[in-house]
Each structure stands twice: as structure tokens, then as C-alpha cells.
Amino acid sequence: MNWEQFRAILWLRWRLTRNQMTRGSGLGAVIAALAVVALVLVAVGGGVGAIFLGAVAMKSIPAPTLMWVWDGLVLVILFFSLMGVLSEVQRSESVDLTRLLHLPVSLRQVFVFNYLASLISFGTVVGLAFMLGLAVGLTVSRGPRFVLAMPLVLGFVFMVTAWIYCLRGWLLSLMVNPRRRRAIAMWIMVSIILIAQSPQLINLAYQRKARSEREARRATQVQQLLNPDASTASATNAAVTNSPTLPEARPDASHAIQIADVITLAHPWVPVLWLPHGVRRLAEGSFLPAIWGAAGMIALGWFGLRRSYQTTLRFYRAEEKPRSTSRPIQPAKAVPNWVERSLPYVPDDIAGMALAQLRSMTRAPEVKMMLGMGLFMAILLPGMIFLRGGVSFPVAGKPFFGTIAVVMVLFALLQLVSNQFGCDRDGFRGLVLLPTPRDRLLAGKNLALLPMAAAVAFIPLTGVAILAKLPVPVVVATLLQFGAAFLLFCTLGNLASILAPYRIAAGSLKPTKQSWQTALVALGAHCLFPFVVSPVFLPPALGYLAQRLAGLPAALVNMLAAFLMAAGFAWLYVITLRPLGRLLQRRETNILRAVTETTE
Amino acid sequence: MSVVIETTGLTRVFGSLRAVDGLNLSVASGRFFGFLGPNGAGKSTTIKMLTGLLAPTSGQMRILGEDLADENRAREVRRRIGVVPENLALFDNLTGREYLTFIGRMYLLPIATVRTRCDELLAMMGLENEEKKLTLEYSHGMKKKLALAAALLPGPELLFLDEPFEGVDAVSSRVLRDVLRSCVKRGATVFLTSHVLEIVEKLCSDVGIIANGKLVYQATMDEVQQQNGSLEDRFIAAVGGDQAGTQHLSWLAESP
Ligand SMILES: Nc1ncnc2c1ncn2[C@@H]1O[C@H](COP(=O)(O)OP(=O)(O)OP(=O)(O)O)[C@@H](O)[C@H]1O
Ligand SMILES: [Mg+2]
Numbered sequence: 001m002n003w004e005q006f007r008a009i010l011w012l013r014w015r016l017t018r019n020q021m022t023r024g025s026g027l028g029a030v031i032a033a034l035a036v037v038a039l040v041l042v043a044v045g046g047g048v049g050a051i052f053l054g055a056v057a058m059k060s061i062p063a064p065t066l067m068w069v070w071d072g073l074v075l076v077i078l079f080f081s082l083m084g085v086l087s088e089v090q091r092s093e094s095v096d097l098t099r100l101l102h103l104p105v106s107l108r109q110v111f112v113f114n115y116l117a118s119l120i121s122f123g124t125v126v127g128l129a130f131m132l133g134l135a136v137g138l139t140v141s142r143g144p145r146f147v148l149a150m151p152l153v154l155g156f157v158f159m160v161t162a163w164i165y166c167l168r169g170w171l172l173s174l175m176v177n178p179r180r181r182r183a184i185a186m187w188i189m190v191s192i193i194l195i196a197q198s199p200q201l202i203n204l205a206y207q208r209k210a211r212s213e214r215e216a217r218r219a220t221q222v223q224q225l226l227n228p229d230a231s232t233a234s235a236t237n238a239a240v241t242n243s244p245t246l247p248e249a250r251p252d253a254s255h256a257i258q259i260a261d262v263i264t265l266a267h268p269w270v271p272v273l274w275l276p277h278g279v280r281r282l283a284e285g286s287f288l289p290a291i292w293g294a295a296g297m298i299a300l301g302w303f304g305l306r307r308s309y310q311t312t313l314r315f316y317r318a319e320e321k322p323r324s325t326s327r328p329i330q331p332a333k334a335v336p337n338w339v340e341r342s343l344p345y346v347p348d349d350i351a352g353m354a355l356a357q358l359r360s361m362t363r364a365p366e367v368k369m370m371l372g373m374g375l376f377m378a379i380l381l382p383g384m385i386f387l388r389g390g391v392s393f394p395v396a397g398k399p400f401f402g403t404i405a406v407v408m409v410l411f412a413l414l415q416l417v418s419n420q421f422g423c424d425r426d427g428f429r430g431l432v433l434l435p436t437p438r439d440r441l442l443a444g445k446n447l448a449l450l451p452m453a454a455a456v457a458f459i460p461l462t463g464v465a466i467l468a469k470l471p472v473p474v475v476v477a478t479l480l481q482f483g484a485a486f487l488l489f490c491t492l493g494n495l496a497s498i499l500a501p502y503r504i505a506a507g508s509l510k511p512t513k514q515s516w517q518t519a520l521v522a523l524g525a526h527c528l529f530p531f532v533v534s535p536v537f538l539p540p541a542l543g544y545l546a547q548r549l550a551g552l553p554a555a556l557v558n559m560l561a562a563f564l565m566a567a568g569f570a571w572l573y574v575i576t577l578r579p580l581g582r583l584l585q586r587r588e589t590n591i592l593r594a595v596t597e598t599t600e
Numbered sequence: 601m602s603v604v605i606e607t608t609g610l611t612r613v614f615g616s617l618r619a620v621d622g623l624n625l626s627v628a629s630g631r632f633f634g635f636l637g638p639n640g641a642g643k644s645t646t647i648k649m650l651t652g653l654l655a656p657t658s659g660q661m662r663i664l665g666e667d668l669a670d671e672n673r674a675r676e677v678r679r680r681i682g683v684v685p686e687n688l689a690l691f692d693n694l695t696g697r698e699y700l701t702f703i704g705r706m707y708l709l710p711i712a713t714v715r716t717r718c719d720e721l722l723a724m725m726g727l728e729n730e731e732k733k734l735t736l737e738y739s740h741g742m743k744k745k746l747a748l749a750a751a752l753l754p755g756p757e758l759l760f761l762d763e764p765f766e767g768v769d770a771v772s773s774r775v776l777r778d779v780l781r782s783c784v785k786r787g788a789t790v791f792l793t794s795h796v797l798e799i800v801e802k803l804c805s806d807v808g809i810i811a812n813g814k815l816v817y818q819a820t821m822d823e824v825q826q827q828n829g830s831l832e833d834r835f836i837a838a839v840g841g842d843q844a845g846t847q848h849l850s851w852l853a854e855s856p
Contacts, residue, residue: 433683
């Protein structure tokens, strides 16, 4: 491959990124050019700023602190690189090797140049500029031996980009199979969410620790206030016996130091930490760790690239190792056909719609993910309330816990119901072609959600019922409230689905192209949901009031009110279904355009 | 003989492009109509409008005697038509049999009927051994065949097929042609688009040619044959294709 071809590949990559950002609108070129200018400015600015930072601010900070600073940098760069590769693979519009192989170039050349092109990303460019700047600054302020920080930085960037490239190639090769592709797309989304949340989680853990330390301190103070005259020894004694938090507090503080020690000790053994480690040892005056670290990281990066290349080679020569998935083709066995079943009391077309929808949803990875997250939320939050409240929550509040769990479960599943036609993708075209009255389609789709929502709600509700020892009438009332809330949930979801449909990427619930209006409606539906379902809190509230004011049994009043409310909402659902169906029919060509077309 | 498809001034505009431009079309019942035209002429857009997948910008359409402007009527008409749209209409997460069962139930056919028709259609299309695959995992041709099976399942009076033979293997294509012929024989009407003029010549009783959104030619196959010349000659004459393409690219004629 010569320079011309490399330029062509670079150009292709740039065009793809540009089109991605702007979808080819007239403003596209301007925005993209601005983005490049911004990238250059940020990189240059970051680099220069880092020089000053290194030259002035880091002149005399202790070596361990210097190491922690570089640790932070490493974390940030790893974070951005991972996010970058995951979102790129998810889009899968990247310059994938297959699209270049018909050109007159060898696989090795394409591989190498594609790797080089992958270096031109926001995280890499800015990160590299900043770290090199810092190294220069340190050289200025702390002496020429910090020149060695530069090969360390280069080795680090090489290693990280090489392994990220390896990861990217591996993910892309896995995604060739469409079914696996969706599953991977889903896992990538979960990872993105988790990675994106990780700073939050760390922060949370830190705050908790800080809080426990504060409480410990307060406990000590309280102790001292209680027996001001007592000698130190007896105060400590009392603290030990009376306050359970204090004995934990001391080890807690030293605990943090211990962890820091362990991390410091671990540095030589973790390749991505060789950079901070090398810098620390440079600050302490020894050269060897930096040299060894740089050499080691370059070697590891080289190894990663080689590995990636060999995998690619095997893959394109179709030498993929036979996996368990490729079993010999078995004669087709009758798969039980759910869609054939009839449901008692349910008209044939509603049942058909419901069963087909349910069958689809049980196979869709994105739905499984939603259900998992719903379950997680529904268990975690009430669980936290219980743990916080301990055993001493007010008896009158008990009936509300079930209701809260119900509302939380439905809220977590709202995304599933608020873009029902977007989830169908091309299938929605099939629905438009059907002669079925549209209210029946809606009813069928809602019916399919019932077992899903019920399955998710089952565990938290059972948990609440057992933990709070809910009496039977309250359990019945909670179930009725679930029914009522579910009907409201469906009605709101139907309305949002009809008014603001949006296209979503295969295997995810992520919008691919969403106008701000639809985004607003979707957001509005989420914000509105708590208000819409708030009436389900009425029955337990009525029960409570009836007991307080008239001495009636709260549980029974709750149950009766819940029954009346569920009946009322069922009636409301039925009478609003018709107009919603008409609205759907009127808007179905627009919805079809929104959910199936990439361009508008 | 009644008219089953009738459009007057049917127009669809995308931005500044008039994809279908004042189309006046009429197809009589029991005919086998081939709708031809170069790429981007507006064939798929026309079919989408006739089947209610796309709202026309202006103009009237009557299908099976019903005015499509009335939404409820339009929906009822769908009970009597079968469609293979341009980008198909499959659900990713269903198997072929499940999808056909779903369609059959939505047309309110008895379960026993649905079951036998599914068996027959899957066997006919050579999909009976793919029971475990989701349509997501189907190949392009398999998807097309499944969509065809779904269109045929309710026994429609009128079939709209957008390039039904594209991507379909020779065996299935033969079977499909026989099926379509027998549909027409029992009185159904077929409206199809195709780029394979040989198939159209063999199958169709009528052809219409659209270019730049306008109907430029309509005749029965007998008339085409009387004007001695193949359908291809008619087509090229009608869409105004010149020989420009063959004269340039002279470098391709040189020895490499
Ligand atoms: N959703 C859309 N948005 C914008 N333009 C469109 C859209 N759909 C079709 N067009 C344009 O309308 C014209 C007609 O398209 P249509 O798909 O009907 O062509 P066709 O005759 O089916 O072509 P082919 O033989 O290639 O299938 C084309 O120029 C196309 O670019
Ligand atoms: Mg077309």
C-alpha cells in the first residue's frame, strides 16, 4: 500500500465519522470542520497546559502523589478508549476490514494502516498530547531524567491502542452472526452504562465511607459529652462497649492507607500501571523501572497487535475454530408453536397478536436487558429502604411498600411500552398491512406485556409481603393496585408510542435518530408516569384514614378501594382503547416512516 | 370485467422530487399485471401507496372498488389483498412458522386451516427444514420466500408483489410462477414489479411502464407481441434509454 491508498483510507474514515455526526446535512461540513479545529485546539491547549502544569505545579510534589496523578490520567484514558471502541463497534459503521479487502492491497497492509488510522481519535490524540506535555513539563521542573517519561508515555499509548484494537477486531468478528450480534450489542450497551456509571459508583462508595467516618467521630463526641469528667481510658472503654461504630472507625481509616499501600505495591505487576510506577521511580531517582516499563509496554503492545493480526487472518481465511454452535444440522424437530394457542376469553386476533408479541419479546436481548434492569431496580430500592429502616418502620406504612414496589417495576419497564412500534422495526409494516382493527392490535400488545411485568413484579412483591408480614387483604389489595397501575401504564405507553415513535438500533432500545420533539415526548411520558399512576396510592391512604378517623379495619378498606379502583381503570382502559386505535390508524404511515426509515 | 386497481392523478413528492407524478393507472380484475420501469422510477413508491404503507401527496386510489381515502374502508380492503412490500415486513424474533401462524390468526382463519396452509406453504418454499431459525437469521432469498408465503396465506383476491423473484432460487421461482398462474386462473389479480423482462414476458397478461414517476406505456402482452419486437425493445423505447452506455468506457474494450 502506498501513501495514496493510505490517504484514501484516512479520507474514508473521516467521511464516515463526519456523516455519522451530521447525517450529511448542509451544515455537516462546517460542524465537522469545527470539530477538527476543536480537536486540534484541545490537543494543543492540553499539551501546552500540561507543560506548565508539570513545570510549575508539580515541581516539588512528593513522588507518591505524582504517581496518583498519573494513575488518574491512565484511568481517564482507559475510560475514554473503552467508551470509544464500544460505541464504535456498536455503530459498526467503522472501516471494517471486509470493506477494504476487495481493493488491491494485502491484508497485512490494510491491518496496519487501519490500526494507524484508529489512532486518530479524540481520546488518543488529546490524551497523548496531554501526557507528553506533562512529561516535558516534569523534565523542565525536575531534571533531565524525566525525559524517560516520554518513551513511557509512548509505550503506554501504543500498548493501550494495540489492545483496544485487538478488542475491537474480536468484537467485530463475533458480530458476524446476526443473532450473536444482537446479544453482543446488548452486552456492549450494558458495559457502556456500567463504565459510564463507574465514577458515580466510586464516588458513592467514597461518600459512604466518609459518612461512616463522620458518624464514628460524632459517636466519640457524644460519648465525650455524656461523660465529660471521665478519664480518657474510661471514655474509650465506654465507647468500645456502648458505641458499635467506633471500633470500626479506627481500622477504617487505616484501612484506606492499607488499600493505598496494596495498590502501590501492585503497580509493578499491572502493565497499565507501569507508566505511573515508572514516573514515581523516576521522581525517586531510579531509571531502570522507566526503561523496563517502556520496553515492556512496547513488547506487550506488539504482542497484542500480532495476536489481533493472527485472529484476523484466521477469521478471513475462515479458519475460525469450530465452536459448539456449529453442531451438525439436525433434522427439524417440531418447535412448540406458542402463536397457535388460544387464550380463554380472548378474541382470536388479540390472542394472536399477544402471543406473537410475547414470543418475540422473550427472544429479544434488549427486552431481557430491560427486564433485568427493572428487576434490579425493583429489588434494590425497596431493599435499601428496608435495610435503612431496619425493623422499626411504622406499621401503618406497610401497605404502601407493596404499592411502591409496583410503581417502581412499571416505571422501569416504561421504555418497553412507550415505543412499542419502534421495537417492531420492519415488523410494524406487517402490522400496517393487517386488516385487524387497530384497538385490537394495541390490546394484544398490552396483553403480551402483562406476563412480563407480572414476572418482574413477582419477586419484589413476594419479598415485601414476607418481610413486612403483610396481611392477606393487603396482598390482595396490592395485586389489584398492580392491575390498575398496569392499565394506566399501558394507556400512557400506547399514547406515547403513537405520538412519538422513534427508530431504534437492532438489539438495543437506543434511539438511532430521534428528533427533539419525540425525545421530549418520551421524556414527558417518563416524567408524567408518577403522576399518572399516583391514584394507586389512594386505596392504602383511604385504609389508613378510615382506621385513624373511623376505626375501620385498614386492610379491608384498602382492599375494597383497590377493587373499585381496578374496576374503574379497567373501564377507562376499555373506553379509551377505541379512540387510541383510531389515532393509531390515522398516524400509522407516519409511524412507519419514523420507525423504518434512516433518512427523512 | 371490473376494475380492481384504479388511480387518478396519484402523486407522491419527497422534498423536491416527484417520485410518482400524476399516475393514472387502471388494472382489470383477473389480469396479471407487470409494472416495469428503470431503477428509481417510482414502482415501489406506487405499490406502497396502493397498499396503504405510504400516504399519497395527492390523487385518488380505488382498490377492489373501495376508495382508500376512507381509512376504515382501506383497512377492510386489506383483508382481501396480499402484499410483498419492498423491504418486507417480517418480525426478527419469530420463526417462519410462527410468523405465518400469526398472519393467519390475524386474518381470523381457523387454527386447523392455518396449520395446514403453513405446512403447505413452507414445503412449497423449501423452508420446512428451517423451523428453528428466526427470520433474523434467514438469508435474503429465504426472507423473500417467507414474505411471499405470508402474502399467499389468506388466499387474497389481489396480490401486490414488489420484485418477488429477486433473490429467489430457480426452483422456488418456478414453483412461485406456477402458484401465481393458478391464482390468476381462479380469478385473482396479480400486480408485480420486476426487472427480469423474460419472466414478465412469460407470466404477465398486461404491462405498464413507468419512468420518472409517469406512466409512459401500457398495453396487453398480445399488443406488445403484435407490435413485433420483444418486450425489451418496447421497454427501452418507452424509457428512452440510449446507447450512451455502450459507446463510452472504451477502455474496457482494450486489452488490459
Ligand atoms: N422515503 C424516501 N425519501 C426520499 N426519497 C425517496 C424515498 N423513497 C423513495 N424515494 C425516491 O423516489 C424515487 C422512486 O423510488 P422507488 O423506490 O419507488 O423506485 P423503484 O422504481 O422501486 O426503483 P427500483 O427499481 O430500484 O426498486 C427514487 O428517486 C427514490 O430516491
Ligand atoms: Mg423498488
